[in-house]
Amino acid sequence: MDEFPIVQICRTQQRVDKRRTGMYHPQTQSQIVYEISGESISDDKTGEFLGGIVVFKDVTEYTRQIAAQIEANEKQFETIANFMPVMVWTAKADGMHDWFSQRWYDYTGLTVEQSLGEGWKTPIHPEDLVKCERMWSNSIQNGVEFKTEQRCRRKDGMWRWMLGRALPFHDDSERVVKWFGTCIDIHEQVESRQEARNLKEQLQRVIEYAKVTLWATDHQNKVVLFEGDVGRKGTRVNNATMIGKDLREVFDEFQGQDLDRWNKAIQEALRGNPQDEIVERVVSHERCYRTRLAPLWEKPQDNGAGDGASVEGIVGIFMDITELQEREMQLKAKEKENDRLFANAAAAKEANQLKSQFLANMSHEVRTPIAGVIGMSELLLHTTLEEEQKDYAMNIHRAANGLLTVINDILDLSKVESGRLDVEEVPFNISVVLKEVNSMISFAARQKNLVYENFVQSDLETAPSLMGDPGRLRQILTNILTNAVKFTSEGLVTLIVTIEGQTKHTTTVDFTIRDTGIGIEEEVCKRLFQPFTQGDSSTARRFGGTGLGLIISQGLVELMKGRIRLDSRPRFGTTVSISIPFGKPFPRDLGLPLVDVASIPDRLQNDASVFCVNAKCTTRRPPSARSNTISMFQSLPFTNSSITSQPQDRSKKAPEGIHVLVVEDK
Template sequence: MRGLDWAATPLGPPDRWPPALKTLVGLMLGSHQPMLIVWGPAHTTLYNDGYAEMCGARHPAALGGSFRALWHDIWDEVEPILARAYAGEATHSSDIAFTMHRNGYPEETHFAFGYTPVRDEAGRVAGMFCACIETTEQVKAQRGLRESEARFRNMADHAPVMMWVTDAAGRCTYLNRRWSEFTGQGETEGLGLGWVDAVHPDDRGPTERAFLAASAAGAPFRIEYRLRRADGTYRWAIDAAAPRFGPEGGFVGYVGSVIDIDERREIEDALRASEARFQTIANSIDHMVWSTRADGFHDFYNQRWYEFTGVPAGSTDGEGWNGLFHPDDQERAWAVWRHSLATGEPYHIEYRLRHRSGAWRWVLGRAQPMRAPGGRILRWFGTCTDIHDQIEAREMLARSRESLAREVAQRTAERDRIWQATSDLLCVATLDGRFVSLNPAWTETLGWSEAALMAEPFLAFVHPDDRAATEAAAAGLARGETQFRFENRYRHRDGSYRWLSWNAVPRDGQIFSTVRDVTAARQQAEIQRELEEQLRQSQKMEAVGQLTGGLAHDFNNLLAGITGSLELMQSRMRQGRVADVERYITAAQGAAQRAAALTHRLLAFSRRQTLDPKPTDVNRLVAGMEELIRRTVGPAVAVDVVGAAGLWSTLVDPNQLENALLNLCLNARDAMPDGGRITVETANRWLDERAARMRDLPPGQYLSLCVSDTGTGMTPEVIARAFDPFFTTKPLGQGTGLGLSMIHGFVRQSGGQVRIYSEPDQGTTVCLYLPRHYGAADDVDDGLSSGPVPRAGQGETVLVVDDEPTVRMLVTEVLEDLGYTAIEAADGPSGLKVLQSDVRLDLLVTDVGLPGGMNGRQMADAGRWMRPDLKVLFITGFAENAVLGSGQLEPGMQVMTKPFVIEALASRIRDMIRG
């Protein structure tokens, strides 16, 4: 605003500006936040440096000009807001989008702003004040992040395999929908390391250790384990992941997938069993049997081979048996073998083979290739037959053929029995969408005959909503892509639909599928979800009812004591019987104090109480309370204090921590009606990822304060409800049930956690975990001064701002009794007018929550802008963290919680003014 000829503007020189405009300009120039003032009927525009950056190329020409000229390109959107402000209406908007030309080209912009009318001394609207923030970059960045996240999640949630993502610490941050469908875990249940709970107990430990070791090294991860399905059964799965690296090369986590390989392992097991059977059969045959890989490398000889040749087992693997051929037959035998390998034709040749006796004997060597369905050669199986004795050779050959025929027949029968008896739906289909072969389970599941199912394309039976996805899966199969766990709905003959889960593999122009009816599983999952939702709603309503009933009961009792005492006081004073008034006053004060204590407990439970956190030496605090605890629990209970050497300090409200410790010791005493021992123990705790997760805390350094007893202990059911409001195991009238809930609320509000460890008849340990504070602990205040409160100095004045007349009256009475001049105000704007005047003010005493559009903190900040040394005492019924800054007050500011002792208020006022 410097350098502008203000005399040439409608506002004139600054020394002629109205006081309200001067005040606003002072506030605006002292702030880094973009601010704007529009003044007078000409809408003259004033703004600070922060707002000038938002004006772009229109600054500085817009300064001192009209608001319409500044924002002429968006005037249609802005003019109604300005009109509302000049009409006396304040507005606030967030994330408002404009298309501006402030730099000569159109820009998409976003703003959050508030427009407030400003009145002159006569109460008329003279202008408008605006505080705003440009949020364009944040909105665009958040939009891009959301779009990227949505694209990834859409892709992952539609993937046919289970997918997951972790951070650099190995904590799982995302699991796709397929994981939840397969395992039955909820959307967040598998996050962190919760996914390990779905692994088979025998595989869980090795899997977790392998995963964390790979994550620590940032190395690729691959392991097989058994994974629990939603129906409780376990299936083998392969879990593989590739590491992700950030722009600077640092490991940032994994992207991985989990694939069901149960059928594959079954096939592999079957192949291994088949191989074992083959070797058993081969070793039982009375002639030489061998096999090779597809490349002709020999990898098996039966026992008969070694017996015949006399060579050590394994010495003829590969091509090591050249020396067993007769020199005249060796080249010819290998040429025929190479021809068979090249053409796939059966191997058939006679040659002389050296016997173990050293003699050469004629043998018949034959081999056949084993092929895959597509014709590819997988292996060669061969025999060598001693044909010196033709009869023996023919008999041996006959027995071999008979054995092989039985094996083939047995395997064919086994396959046919599996095809007929399995409950799974097995089928072969063409790539153009027609069934070729179906097992009986299809008719049992869908009611259609095999002929009816094969008469139409299978899409005719698919639910209309699933056809697009089915066509996409079929297109993937046509491209050679295997489809695992693809689900769609097929129409039953009765018109209903069944959910089917497909594992489909394309081979040689056909589709081979294993299909399961998962209708019941999906219905059960839906029923389970509905039951869980009903249970959560029931628990929520039970907690609300318990809280409401307990609160009404206790407060009605306390109010009865207060109102009854006041009525009796009034009656006795009318009768002139003032001797009894003191007793009724004492009763009313006691009930009021108990009501205040109950309110503080409720606020602690809800984590809304006002805390005064200070760096605290917990060992010193416990030592200072040790004698009080011993006197309170009585001589029948022994008290041991075990303080850890070198205990860290913590940032906590020491008074609340003292109350919590005393409450825990009283609970421990009540759990030992026949006496016992209480142990109060402190310790430093370093919680790693696993330990922190068990205590629902972030990893890091903490100190613990634990109270243990040798009492009756708790059952798991009692522990589960111990922190519920108004829950107590004590007889009626002996406890409110708010003690532990208050402790829990206070500790959680302080950034810590509470845990109970107990067993029936084995005692109880309650541990408070509080974050470590890196700094020295404050000295513990031993209490208030017991001396008289000094009176006010000459002319000392206090401004009291509170919307409750009774509170203003009480505070004013205290101030006047001490000789102060008291000025009262009922709301923020009224208090601010006094602060803007020239009257002497030594202290501001204000409530936090005030009417009139300005709370106590805002009023105090505005007052300090004009009176930098102003001292402020906030009085409040509960913590308004947004106003008090989560417990962090500026120097010269203090807070007291309502209700308070009048003497304490007087002492605090005196200390702040004299401090």
Template sequence: MLTAGLISWLNESRRAAQWQAEATLKSLRENEVRFGRITESNEEALWQRETELRLITDTLPVLISFVDAEQRYRFNNRAYEEWFGHSTAEIYGKYLWEVLGESAYQMLRPNVEQVLAGKQLIFEGEIPYKDGGTRYINCIYVPQFNRQGIVEGYAALITDISEQQAALRERKLAEAALRESEARFRNLADTAPVLIWMSGTDKLCNYFNKPWLDFTGRTLEQEMGNGWAEGVHPDDFQRCLDTYTNAFDARQNFTMEYRLRRNDGEYRWLFDTGVPRFAPTGEFLGYIGSCVDTHDRNLAEKALRDSEERYRILTEVSPQAIWMGDVYDGLRLRNGGISYCNQYWLDFTGLTMEQTSGYGWIYAIHPDDRDRVLKSSMQAIANGTNYEIEIRFRQVSDGSYRWHIVRGLPFRDAAGQTIKWVGIASDIHDRKVAEAALQQLNEMLEQRIQERTAQLEAANKELESFSYSVSHDLRAPLRHIAGFIELLQKRNSSTSLDETSQRYLKIIAETAKQAGILIDELLTFSRMGRTEMRYINLNMEELVQEVKRDLVTETQERKINWHIKPLPEIQGDPSMLRLVFRNLMGNAVKYTQTKNLAEITVGGIDNENEVVFFVQDNGVGFNMQYIHKLFGVFQRLHSDPQFESTGVGLANVQRIIHRHNGRVWAEAVVDSGATFYFSLPKLLINESDERTQANSAN
């Protein structure tokens, strides 16, 4: 309004001056025509009027121009000369494009055309000038009308706002920088692994970051102001509010812990840190705070405290001495050595904690053990390894020494550095006494074993002598009996004997033969306990096939289906195991002779630690009620004369299998067959060699 009033006043003054000048010029021309000259007084009046107008406009800090309808400059105040360096006289009457230049004129041309059409304009723009510079200007174009209402030009009031525009740009840049800074802050706050809040000077919260909203599951609108307090645990609310209010009033930092409800309804402990915010001018702006979820850490710390308390209680009531010591620095204890001992130690030794600390515990050790204990413990500590030492500690009750076993181990930090040593001492005195007594008993037993071994060796020699005697002295009479019977039978061919005599000779011959067989089997049985065993890898299928071929003479004219299944290899004595299969397979042939078709199966089962072999038949079987007699010497379960037997074969089987550390057993049903089993442990070659040596020694 002020600018419009100024322009209106200037226009009126200019028009009044112009009309007066035109009237004066007209009068002068008429006088000139009439008199031929212009008076000096009229010219002076016109000059004076224009001078007054210029004095007024030249004092204004704006550029004022009057342009006629032909776009020629008719008036410019001094500001034009100051801005652009052109005098008003120099540009008077010149066209706009001549003064402004083509580029500037083309920018202003639409506005000029509108104002000359009678429209008042206000606009801003950056105008290039002939000198190559630019100015940012605010323009007010006001059309000028004559008394007939025709536009005869326009007045331009131009203000240089370049500085204001620069300030505006700086302000905009500052605002943009502020927005960018705020965006960075929000991005940082929203991606930070903590909950962030801000409050204003009214103590009400006006900002929460995304992790806060995600944690609570509420919207920003719900949390604003005091809304966030709805999630604080009721038991923590007043304490939380008092802490915040007191710090706010004192403009001080604060920390506090409280429970805040999470989106799943669980209250979790948060550690909140608040800091006052101040403007660069020192003006207080409010508070900013960050919260860290310490719930799991608090639970872990509580569990640790509970664990430490339980550990303390256990150590104090433990019936063992428990100690803790500092690490060694070279050969010296860095912080004085033993730093803790439980109540058991104090009660046992009668020492106080002060007396035990450092090296005091050494004086509770038996003098004969001190050097050994210190040497062993120092070496273990220097190497950072566990150690175990047997020590005698003096007990305060009667001054006697009792044996303890002390175990120490290093306690390391996360980096693997030893920071403490922990140990436990257990009373083993009664065990040591028992061990000493046991050692004495073992020595006594060892002596008795040696004595019994000598007795057994003597008995074995006597048994060998007996075996030789049986082999030599008993066989000789039997050979004589057999020889004379054979002579009598030959003589019988030429001398006639009655039927009874011939039957007697036959019985005597068979009895002598049976006695020889019995003597041979008894000798075999006795040798089984003394024969040196040879452990080798055996192909059991080949061994069974050999035994089967040996039985051909006994199976002639009989129908026998042999079922020899795949058998695993084992380690054992070949001659002894051949005798086992010879007895079992021979029995199967013998006790199936009443069957028209004998079915005999030989198989094996490979278990984890042993191999089980079996011989199965469909013969006469036996009554399981007498199974306990089956493997005894001279024990027979069949008295039928057609099943000839000495009762020694299965006893030999059992002795051989037992010498191989195996087992032997049988199953049977009367008239439905029998199955004999024996097992052999799986042995490595070196184990079998050791077994051979052990059996040789036996």
């Protein structure tokens, strides 16, 4: 019976505070709620305890009204919470969640059973859960606000950033009896913040890479912004230490005129006048800087000063331009040098063109007297001479022929350099050209006791005519093979001719010339295709020659749209590879006669008629002299009956059928 209020009053002789208790009515079997309170009764004089009084007040209806109001309030709270664009939740004092708004279930896709208690942890990102649990535990233990950012998984699997917050609800005794919290979607804000952070880092990297420093001051010239890790003293600085300093303290290197100009630029910027460029040299560490200043307006400058706009500071940027100025000076020097080189190149080109033009024009003038020397030496050799005189005449003939070869090479080189060398496009038989070249080189090889071998692909020996320049082809092969024979003292020289490839309109022929001669160093090979170049200075003395053969051959090969390559090793010989595309004759070309270089001498020997005319009166020359010309032709393989001679008579024409007309003008 201790639980009854009257018993408690009798035992403790103290009052009993209001309390509520429920009882069942015996007749209606309904619950009646009573509010019970009690007081002790004592003697006013002696203070002796006399008894107690207990009052029962029926508050059943009042309790029903209060419960209905609470239920209505809870429904209103749920309605408001569900209407809010955030997730709302509540938790007991121990932190166990006991209610979530509908938005929680719509977002997470969880059920009520999965969410209550500690189910709130399920959709939290594992990387954020540890931090979130630690902060929630701290809030429960200390009754302080809970606030954290974490990623929460949406029911479609997407992670979004949420701001979780909770505040404790205290009773009259300051005990935490409830927690009310929210989860707000801040995904866009977090991404924007991260993007801004990335942009700032990028800007810092750009500033660092550009080697510039961006700064700003207030109206008192105190630094409020300093970005960039290079100070004016050429050393790295701590940006944080610059904040709050006077601008003149940061840039304290100026002296004399530079200081006056700097202060003037600052004052102009504070008046609202931008200073586009200030260039100064800091003598202390020999660096050059370019600075730009602009006023920092409190309001947009578009409003104008009349609208209350004022300058609240200066924004500036400076950069180290020492290397830039050095490069500009170097660039100017290079431009000056290039101008000089261009002028020299133009002068050299003009001189080369003049030289080539001069050689091309003068070669004919030089070759004419040499041809006379060769002709006269040949005539002289057909006369009766003593042995010593014959040696003299042979030396004259050899020297003149050698000089003519040099002049012909120089003429060809000048034509190559001046672009005046042309190649023909006529039908010819390549096997005939190869036979003539082989005959010539075989004789030269035998003179040096060398073995000369040539291999021609069978398809070429029986091939129909090709379109090209047979004379230039013979010149190319003769030049390369003559060099091979010249620079080979023992062993063999080989010519291999094959078809490299064919198309509908072309046949590409590959010519490979190998020898077992002295070979060439790799460094020398790189400069061999230059005019007047040989392996070394001793080569010209040992073997002779002008060094023009390769460059002329290269020019001819390139004119024929081919390519030439040289490979060589000292003491192992040299290999020259030439590839030339020849055209295939069109039907209209098939009826043209083939240019047969080798057959020309045969026609002269068998069918030609020679008619000699003396331009001067024959009585003015001794008979022996007049017969020298006829004797020379008679010594050649012409038919004697085809050689005739008579004094010149300008009124008469040459006899019919004459192929060679010789005019003596002595």
